[in-house]
């Protein structure tokens with residue numbers, strides 16, 4: 001029986017893909033948990049400190065936030081890819097419904113968009 005998945009299933013070991021995605025998901029969760037802990041020295045800020053100290057702290061905090069939101073974006077893609085594995089649409093583009101090239105999935109198993117749609121979404 002022909003199905004849109006047959007090409008993807010033939011080229012990829014979906015069980016291995018799922019294991020890989022779950023491992024990445026767990027690693028990201030750990031890093032996000034570490035980042036979301038309140039800063040230990042935060043309570044001291046704003047009183048009796050030179051401006052330079054607070055600025056450095058603020059910049060490092062901003063970097064943490066930027067890293068955190070990019071980790072969250074990665075995690076959202078992984079969660080979506082796992083949902084697609086579960087509902088049988090893994091390997092099909094969320095944008096156009098076309099097949100995502102197998103080499104792209106092998107390089108980045110969390111891909112939920114084909115190359116064309118990913119470029120347009122940027």
Ligand SMILES: [Zn+2]
Nearest residue numbers: 093096114117
């Ligand atoms: Zn597409």
